Amino acid sequence: DAGVTQSPTHLIKTRGQQVTLRCSPKSGHDTVSWYQQALGQGPQFIFQYYEEEERQRGNFPDRFSGHQFPNYSSELNVNALLLGDSALYLCASSLGGGGEKLFFGSGTQLSVL
């Protein structure tokens, strides 16, 4: 039973570029949440997708956008990258549209130079 898988594991970009991160939820889960974790800090909620729609959003600018596909997998897109976007991006899956009992992937480490 595959857990939450994220790709790529590491990514290096330059300021102004755009990036797409991918996530496949745990088998049987239909809800995907994205978090940003800066070094030494707790995860910060970006948004949550359920039934292919954004259901909740944290305090992140419109440069951060996402998508959920019919197979429940999800993408996180970040446009016009800033140095401050350097962080570990975590995907978490759950069941039924709520943010309960999250199962996390190992994350994508994004470095913006």
Next chain:
Amino acid sequence: GEDVEQSLFLSVREGDSSVINCTYTDSSSTYLYWYKQEPGAGLQLLTYIFSNMDMKQDQRLTVLLNKKDKHLSLRIADTQTGDSAIYFCAEGTGFGAGTRLTVKP
């Protein structure tokens, strides 16, 4: 949004009990959670408590919830070196900054 606070560091001797504390502001969630993060890894759901309970025991782990004071704690009995990690308290979509637990032999 939720505001979750916890102390940043805790150091204990192997075999002692560890107690990690957390306070939160939003009381609308059904569950409150403790997650564990080991170096280079994602977060692992450690345990959780239903918001209508005040205590939950799960092997070496005891979770205490004081809804009136919006205070959550995690007690680890007989702490082992393998328990060294960062522990996050979570309520709704909000996470604390994490408590780094160091267990000394």
